[in-house]
Amino acid sequence: MYKKPCGVFDETYEQDSALVRTGYRWLMLVLLLACLFGVLPLFAGNYFMDAMINIAIMVIAALGLQIIIGFTGQVSLGHAAFMAVGAYTSAMLSTHLGMSFWIAMPLAALFAGLLGILIAMPALRIRGFYVAVTTLAAHYIIMWLILHGGNLTKGVSGMTAGEIRIGSFAFDNELKFYYLAMLFAATAVFLTSNMMRTKIGRAMIAVRDNDLAAEFMGINVFKTKVTAFFLSSLYAGVAGSLLAHYQGIITVDQFTLMDSIWMLAMLIIGGATITGAIMGVVFLKILQQVVLFGAPMIGHVFPIFAGSAVAAFMQIFFGAVIILFLIFEPRGLFHRWQITLSTFRLWPFPY
Amino acid sequence: MDEKKAVAVKVSDISLSFGGVRALSDVSFDVHEGEILAIIGPNGAGKTSMLNCINGFYHADRKGSIVYKDRELIGMKTYDIAKLSVARVFQGIQTYGGMTTLDNLMTGMHLTLDYGVLASFFYFxxxxxxxxxxxxxxxxxxxxFLEIKHIRKAYVGELAYGLRKRVDFGRALAMEPDLLLLDEPMAGMNLEEKEDMARFILDVSEEKQTTMVLVEHDMGVVMDIADHIVVLDFGKKIADGTPEQISKDPVVIAAYLGEEGN
Incomplete structure (x- = not known):
């Protein structure tokens, strides 16, 4: 049960359903935002900014996946493919038609969303495992189309995407893009949080927990699933579009099945909430950096492990992390965080 | 039975079969406005199937009909029937474990909330x-009303059985039902919990005049709170009347206790 700090009482229903409940939490939120937008960019170098941009983009994608997996309970393995759809649509609109990012991105996101509906329609008439297999098929179909798109998608050689600009101002370095990506990520988090405290979010969780009861209560289960799939793909499309315009060039091997599974891993590690999705992304991305720097060191100390062994070690290490989480923390980092908070709030009177 | 009351649900000639098994055959009865109708019968008599037919979850044979609010319910989708203010309390536990009590009840309000995805994004x-x-x-x-203030923010999946049943009941009430279908709301409860639940059911019936169809095994409860009883056995209606009539009906006694001399 969520426990508020001692002495905090809600006097109106608005207060009770507010996202940020106490003054202290407001302070923390403002501090966090100030840190992310103000302090961090002052000290961080380009490498760190690049990592943060990747995290911000992945947060948007992971939130999308959370909507379909964590909230609606349908396993999708095609999330990377939907990101690719967003990325390629946006890149094609920008390169072939010379559209600005601000028009190309919404169109790309919408297209990814509509494609999501198209794939969801047959997939969601059935449950669970079959949805996963259908989205898996969708992944390979989308990838095949992109690879064989000829001059339209430029196949294996990769597709270019133009810079994002507002008037004459171009987001052309890591620092500028960092602000943009963070703003998108923060907006996505805010909008999703809003959605989850209204009837749309409740209907999704109802479908996840008990689709039978949901149907009896007047929730159109199929429509709810399709809506969730649409939103999920929409988020993936936004994330893909941002990625394309950030890198300037995208290739198919940036959107593999492994990437979908990594996103799944992020959600497993984080837990089935919005905060959980963010925690999962940040945790895995940090781990990735640790391994990236740690592996060569291991290679240095034990020359026998150098080279390909280090690359293999990365995979084994990540696999081990996911297994350990499934065994010891199946409800994710967020759950652990809640327990820690509650413990502090109840201490020293644990009743 | 008060004959002056209008008929709320008219069930006529309902037959239902799963493959070769006939779950219901030619069951007819009337549910009157504001009454508590109890459907009783031994296990496998078709009581839950009957409720599922009214809910549109099972599709009964087309030759029969279930008329409610001048609409034919057979052939309608379950969630469309819910729009006619038909609420259901389930057998066993069918609450949403991952939501708080409050959210569970709010989900019952789903149909009365009229806004879309875009509005939900821009909450404020x-x-x-x-x-x-x-x-x-x-x-x-x-x-x-249900005395569940203390668990308002608790996750329902972590609650005790009796409380979850109460949440389930609350969720049905949140739909502001005109017709409430209760499928064994008291199964597995102790005496005190049963008394509470019976009190809630009677209060709702008195205050809101909600029409109710109740399936229950506890004869003591049924005899106390029902206005009208329908007895099913092997998918057939064997008796229909007031609690006094039913308790003296030899056919019912035979069905429940077995016939003498056999």
Missing amino acids: WSKAKKQEMEKRRKIEDIID
Whole structure:
């Protein structure tokens, strides 16, 4: 049960359903935002900014996946493919038609969303495992189309995407893009949080927990699933579009099945909430950096492990992390965080 | 039985079969406005199937008909029937474990909230917030009534069985039903919990004049709270009448206790 700090009482229903409940939490939120937008960019170098941009983009994608997996309970393995759809649509609109990012991105996101509906329609008439297999098929179909798109998608050689600009101002370095990506990520988090405290979010969780009861209560289960799939793909499309315009060039091997599974891993590690999705992304991305720097060191100390062994070690290490989480923390980092908070709030009177 | 009351649900000639098994055959009865009708019968008699037919979850044979609010319910989709203010309390536990008690009840209000995805994204600047707060007031009334204030913010999956059943009942009440279908609301409860639940059912019946169809095994409860009883056995209706009539009916006694001399 969520426990508020001692002495905090809600006097109106608005207060009770507010996202940020106490003054202290407001302070923390403002501090966090100030840190992310103000302090961090002052000290961080380009490498760190690049990592943060990747995290911000992945947060948007992971939130999308959370909507379909964590909230609606349908396993999708095609999330990377939907990101690719967003990325390629946006890149094609920008390169072939010379559209600005601000028009190309919404169109790309919408297209990814509509494609999501198209794939969801047959997939969601059935449950669970079959949805996963259908989205898996969708992944390979989308990838095949992109690879064989000829001059339209430029196949294996990769597709270019133009810079994002507002008037004459171009987001052309890591620092500028960092602000943009963070703003998108923060907006996505805010909008999703809003959605989850209204009837749309409740209907999704109802479908996840008990689709039978949901149907009896007047929730159109199929429509709810399709809506969730649409939103999920929409988020993936936004994330893909941002990625394309950030890198300037995208290739198919940036959107593999492994990437979908990594996103799944992020959600497993984080837990089935919005905060959980963010925690999962940040945790895995940090781990990735640790391994990236740690592996060569291991290679240095034990020359026998150098080279390909280090690359293999990365995979084994990540696999081990996911297994350990499934065994010891199946409800994710967020759950652990809640327990820690509650413990502090109840201490020293644990009743 | 009070003959002056209008018929709320007219069930006529309902037959239902799963493959070769006939779950219901030619069952007919009337549910009158504002009454508590109990469907009783041994296990496998077709009581839950009957409720599922009214809910549109099972599709009964087309030759029969279930008329409610001048609509033929056979052939309608389950969630469309829910729109006619038909609520259901389930057998066993069918609450949403991952939501708080409050959210479980708010889900019952799903149909009365009229806004879309876009409005839900922009909570503060849309009609979503206004509607949510209006409904929240009604939900709090139900929470007060069912005495579940202390578990308002608790995850239902972590609650005890009796409380979950109460949440299930509350969720049905949140739909502001005109017709409430209760499928063994008291199964597995102790005496005290049963008394509470019976009191809630009677209170709702008195205050809101909600028409109810109740399936229950506890004969003591049924005889006490039902206005009208329908007895099913092997998918057939064997008796229909007031509790006094039913308790003296030799056919019913035979079905429950076995016939003498056999």
